[in-house]
């Protein structure tokens with residue numbers, strides 16, 4: 001290109017190609033399948049390996065993605081992929097993420113990062129030591145309407161931040177004959193507060209990391225078939241900047257709510273996931289509003305999902321189609337993954353362990369307040 005090249009011609013130069021990110025998907029169940037599909041359809045990601053201890057799950061997903069199926073973690077760590085997506089049961093994240101980081105891979109791990117504080121710290125330390133990127137699947141952070149809220153809150157448009165409130169309260173339905181299923185076993189899921197920590201994560205992410213004080217109460221778990229399911233938990237947090245966080249979680253709320261709000265001295269922003277709408281409010285008056293997604297079809301799909309029965313999915317048999325808002329959300333997440341690997345930074349790497357540590361502090365606070373009799377005792 002010479003200095004006399006006209007500007008119009010310069011603009012037509014093709015963009016610099018992004019090197020293909022070579023990836024492996026570890027865990028080919030319900031959510032691992034969605035992640036792997038959306039990764040594979042991203043133009044900058046090539047899913048080369050699908051790993052699951054159940055080889056038939058790995059094989060059926062790999063066949064749909066034109067990837068190789070393996071049933072052994074060692075084949076993932078010894079491969080030359082750049083990135084590993086970890087979507088195994090929660091209690092296995094620590095071992096799987098650590099193995100991938102130690103093998104020099106960048107890692108995207110589904111939430112929650114881990115189910116113990118020691119493991120959370122071990123993983124953030126390992127990422128720093130190995131110089132690899134650790135992204136946690138806090139998918140709500142990547143939704144366009146929520147990202148815009150975060151940009152406004154962190155740029156000072158709301159004034160000084162005073163509080164943030166996250167709410168996820170609904171009735172959770174459990175499949176018939178769930179048997180010995182990890183999602184209903186707190187020693188493997190971490191319990192409901194950890195397993196469903198999306199809005200707790202938003203509170204921590206908006207208010208700047210781990211709260212320095214946590215007060216929390218949980219009611220006694222309810223019996224669902226042969227399982228015990230946590231019911232109602234209310235948590236209050238004080239952050240180092242003196243802002244206060246509130247969080248409500250329920251698996252038994254017939255009058256359901258699904259929302260997040262952040263309030264500053266000048267304005268508040270609130271997202272209602274049930275209506276797929278974000279509102280900018282000043283002194284009680286709505287001054288602006290926008291969608292959770294940029295796309296009306298995804299917003300309608302989110303509204304439709306929020307109206308329907310909330311069930312834990314057993315597994316992905318390849319035949320069930322996830323709602324379009326969910327695949328759209330994971331597509332936004334994949335854009336963030338590529339952005340992070342390209343620039344070394346992104347919203348999924350920020351405060352990777354704050355929500356897990358806040359949830360574990362909440363469990364501990366609840367035990368101090370109520371004693372073991374009030375809740376299951378797995379959260380040591």
Ligand SMILES: NC(=O)c1ccc[n+]([C@@H]2O[C@H](COP(=O)([O-])OP(=O)(O)OC[C@H]3O[C@@H](n4cnc5c(N)ncnc54)[C@H](O)[C@@H]3O)[C@@H](O)[C@H]2O)c1
Pocket residue numbers: 026027028029030031032033051052053054057073086087088089090092110111112137139195314315316
């Ligand atoms: N971001 C979200 O909204 C969202 C939604 C659902 C699940 N998740 C998370 O995704 C993860 C997976 O959940 P899921 O619903 O897909 O569960 P799942 O039970 O459907 O899938 C888990 C898969 O891991 C495999 N597996 C178990 N042990 C393994 C091992 N040692 N090595 C390799 N593979 C092993 C299982 O065979 C199964 O295929 C969890 O961490 C969960 O919290 C996130």
